[in-house]
Amino acid sequence: MKLIVRKSLIFCTCIYIATSFFGVLLFGDDILDDVLANFDVDLGIPYSSLLDDLIRLSYCLHLMLVFPIVFFSLRLNVDGLLFPYAIPIAISKRRFVSITVALMGFIFMGVNFIPSIWDAFQFTDATAAVCVSYIFPAAITLRDTHGIATKNDRLISWPMIFLAVSTSTVAMTSDIYGLFSVEKGVTT
Secondary structure (H helix, E strand, C coil): HHHHHHHHHHHHEEEHHHHHHHHHHHHHHCCCCCCHHHCCCCCCCCHHHHEEEHHHHHHHHHHHHHHHHHHHHHHHHHHHCCCCCCCCCCCCCHHHHHHHHHHHHHHHHHHHHHCCHHHHHHHHHHHHHHHHHHHHHHHHHHHHCCCCHHHHHHHHHHHHHHHHHHHHHHHHHHHHHHHHHHCCCCCC
């Protein structure tokens, strides 16, 4: 798995760098935040549509290479969360198949019902950044299996978790309100 991850990361990094580099060379100051959105128009150069298709194809190849790696760790983490004391998932074929089918079904439903990837990113950012920055460190301090945390550390961890959950809730509520106000034509 190490070799596969290493090769995939190198290949995907090369695709990201090439797409960004050539996007800046082609569009200069007119480049959009979403670099791939720039390739939806005629570039005014020979073989423009071929270049657009090659860039989209390389990005598609990137997604095909990254998804199994991300899905591998997702499946292991979900299995560890649901079955912490069970035999390893690699040995239990029934659990392996059921978790894989459930996750793939959930991902498939999300892909079909989320109208824009940017909507998904809003909710991911509202939760992931807060979890990584505040909730996980505080939870690790509260768990403290090695007995390193002081009483003061534990007292600070609870308000930190409360504030993180509160701000994440406000951010998600704002995102939901923004989605519905845009759909109804209300501008804020």
